[in-house]
Amino acid sequence: MATKERSLENAIKTKLNEREAKEFNRIYYGREEHCELELKESTLTTCDKENIDVQAYKFYGATEEARKPRLTKIGLVQHSIVLPTDKPIKDQQEAIFQKVKNIIDIAASEGVQLLCLQETWSMPFFLCTQQKSPWISFTESAESGPSVMFLRKLAAKYDMVIISPILEIEEGVWWNTVVVIGESGNIIGKHRKNHLPSAPGSSCETPFYSPGNTGHPVFETKYGRIAINICYGRHHALNWLMFRLNNAEIVFNPCATLANFGEPFWHAEARNAAIANGYFTCCLNRVGKEHFIINTEDGDNVVDRSYFGSGYISAPDGTRTPSLSTVRDGLLITVVDLNLCRQTRDRWGFIMTSRLDDYAKELKEYVK
Numbered sequence: 350m351a352t353k354e355r356s357l358e359n360a361i362k363t364k365l366n367e368r369e370a371k372e373f374n375r376i377y378y379g380r381e382e383h384c385e386l387e388l389k390e391s392t393l394t395t396c397d398k399e400n401i402d403v404q405a406y407k408f409y410g411a412t413e414e415a416r417k418p419r420l421t422k423i424g425l426v427q428h429s430i431v432l433p434t435d436k437p438i439k440d441q442q443e444a445i446f447q448k449v450k451n452i453i454d455i456a457a458s459e460g461v462q463l464l465c466l467q468e469t470w471s472m473p474f475f476l477c478t479q480q481k482s483p484w485i486s487f488t489e490s491a492e493s494g495p496s497v498m499f500l501r502k503l504a505a506k507y508d509m510v511i512i513s514p515i516l517e518i519e520e521g522v523w524w525n526t527v528v529v530i531g532e533s534g535n536i537i538g539k540h541r542k543n544h545l546p547s548a549p550g551s552s553c554e555t556p557f558y559s560p561g562n563t564g565h566p567v568f569e570t571k572y573g574r575i576a577i578n579i580c581y582g583r584h585h586a587l588n589w590l591m592f593r594l595n596n597a598e599i600v601f602n603p604c605a606t607l608a609n610f611g612e613p614f615w616h617a618e619a620r621n622a623a624i625a626n627g628y629f630t631c632c633l634n635r636v637g638k639e640h641f642i643i644n645t646e647d648g649d650n651v652v653d654r655s656y657f658g659s660g661y662i663s664a665p666d667g668t669r670t671p672s673l674s675t676v677r678d679g680l681l682i683t684v685v686d687l688n689l690c691r692q693t694r695d696r697w698g699f700i701m702t703s704r705l706d707d708y709a710k711e712l713k714e715y716v717k
């Protein structure tokens with residue numbers, strides 16, 4: 350039986366008349382209209398058949414005399430796992446590859462240029478089992494592992510930059526890593542998760558990998574300067590700030606967060622970061638239920654996890670898209686004008702007024 354959609358946004362929408370809906374949109378989304386993009390008939394038919402929530406919007410900047418608009422088409426993908434978690438690892442992974450390939454094919458047919466997948470997209474989030482075996486087979490090299498090689502081909506085929514969150518293994522050490530794959534299938538770089546969760550109910554992954562050692566890199570790509578703030582890092586304002594200081598225009602936030610844990614913060618954090626830092630933020634989350642049976646000496650334990658999807662994109666001026674489904678696979682397509690970053694920064698002057706020198710001094714004192 351299909352899981353019932355649970356969406357506050359939809360519930361409100363159905364209760365409002367046209368005037369009220371505009372006022373709600375103005376306050377909640379930052380603009381009266383969603384500025385939807387038309388999708389191809391083939392996209393709508395396939396997504397309907399495959400039960401994929403597909404939505405498409407645009408954020409246009411003001412016209413400038415000296416600069417042409419710098420339009421980039423972003424795609425965010427959320428998807429559930431396919432096979433039960435006790436099936437052979439290879440089969441589980443192959444089934445996810447096939448599902449994700451179908452969604453990337455749709456994104457490509459819509460001209461998506463910059464595509465981001467959810468945290469550790471190619472596996473169930475097995476870290477909640479607190480066991481390494483047999484799951485270790487999901488770890489891979491950030492340059493040549495199976496999921497990386499799979500996406501390198503698709504990136505080259507579609508002239509697409511793909512942001513791929515994986516579980517990396519290097520010389521026996523595990524890292525929660527995002528690989529940035531360039532449009533010719535090249536590796537542009539990688540970033541390792543800076544902040545490992547430390548909160549009851551969410552910190553099951555922390556013993557598995559090392560805290561990131563890659564700082565706050567911003568990657569120059571054909572489609573804009575991008576950075577990645579992995580999941581729990583979205584609770585850290587300074588993590589977002591460092592990507593701004595390093596000149597990011599778009600920051601992706603791929604997540605694996607649970608309904609009863611991260612949802613109340615979800616709609617505030619990435620949007621606030623977009624406003625505070627004058628860049629686009631793209632947050633996306635795993636979706637669906639994952640069921641694990643853990644064999645222990647004392648018998649079998651069951652762990653059930655449920656992710657709430659709800660990916661959305663925020664612009665630097667505080668406007669945002671509606672969210673993807675809380676229960677279904679989804680593809681959020683959004684055209685953004687990167688000129689909006691400088692336009693909003695010039696308008697509000699947050700960096701100019703930020704007193705970074707004072708913060709630096711006080712922080713230095715504090716960490717002593």
Ligand SMILES: NC(=O)NCCC(=O)O
Pocket residue numbers: 468545546551554579580581582604605606607610611
């Ligand atoms: N994967 C991960 O960082 N989980 C933490 C959950 C959260 O921060 O909402």
